[in-house]
Amino acid sequence: MRVFLFGYYGYENFGDELLLRSALKLLKDLPIERIDMLFPQKGSRKVFGLKIKQIPRNSLFGILHALKACDIVIGGGGGIFQDETSGKSFSYYDFIVSTAFRYKKPVYLLGHGIGGIRSEFHYRRLRKILAHPLCAGFFRDAISARYASHFSNRHSRGSDLAYGVLSNREKIRENSQKIGLMLKYPVNAIEEFIEPLKIEGFKAIDLLVSFPKEELRLAEQNASVLSKHFVVRIPQTAGGQLIDDIASCSLVITERLHGVIVASYFNIPFVTRSSFKAKAFLRDFKMYRAFYENFNRMEVWGALTELKKFDFHSHNAEFTRMNLDRYQKMVHSFTNTFLK
Secondary structure (H helix, E strand, O other): OEEEEEOOOOOOOHHHHHHHHHHHHHHOOOOOOEEEEEEOOOEEEEEOOEEEEEEEOOOHHHHHHHHHHOOEEEEOOEEEEOOOOOHHHHHHHHHHHHHHHHOOOOEEEEEEEEOOOOOHHHHHHHHHHHHOOOEEEEEOOHHHHHHHHOOOOOEEEOOOOOHHHHOOOOOOOOOOOEEEEEOOOOOOOHHHHHHHHHHOOOOEEEEOOOOHHHHHHHHHHHHHHHOOOOEEEOOOOOOOHHHHHHHOOOEEEEOOHHHHHHHHHOOOOEEEEOOHHHHHHHHHOOOOOOEEOOOOHHHHHHHHHHHOOOOHHHHHHHHHHHHHHHHHHHHHHHHHHHHO
16 A cells, blocks of 8 residues: 655644654554655655655655555645645645545545635635545544535544644653743734743743744744743754653643644643634633733733633543544544555
């Protein structure tokens, strides 16, 4: 069996590398001869005993050849069917999937989330993908699963692929005086947070960088201000280190969905920026309202106030249990379908 695996891999993005590792972990026990995987540059390697050939993302010939030669196509999770960040991104993955259909290859979307989508043209393209008889999807949130199920009974609820890496991973010792900030966007006045953080009893701050290409410079700018008042670290993103850094915090403020997922898995209270995919994923989290629109003192502390209004740990434990159960059911269903 030869697999074509696609996703936004190879750019040191914490969330996407989690998804890749989890996808490969899921596939390692299946009868797969080789995986052709989208990547920034060509090469080959072996992970979990799987033979992987990297297909350059910008190589039209390489992509077409790999799609034609494969037996099945797998989308390895994430929110790639959206046009909030770039319409070109949606068109790219639309091309991958539509070409697979033309070659009569079955396409499995594992742990995907849909949207947000602004373009009516992209909506039409997405509907065409979801309605195709060769497409089967397992979606990470209720909104995506419900939308997809309107077009085919081959779509169902799953969960985020990252739970495959997180499952059975032990929590390291928590530092009650440390907060983690995983910020995606520039901050106008980080100094506004110095006194409130001191009042809350924090003495250490981890500036968690999910995507170094976009966020490292921002973290360094924030560190230059905050390090005068706190013990500040900018942890490395390599391997599972960032997972442990998140798990060691007593509170996480994150603008990345996989910051939310990792914090939630380890039962670390978190607040997050309001976004379509964050709200969709947290829709099943009873009582959770700890969102902010803009990273300023008033809104973030408003979100923290919301966080204190309910028993976070008990509600989050139930939320995590549901997602782990959904993940296992997704893996079981996919595996059974794959082996037929």
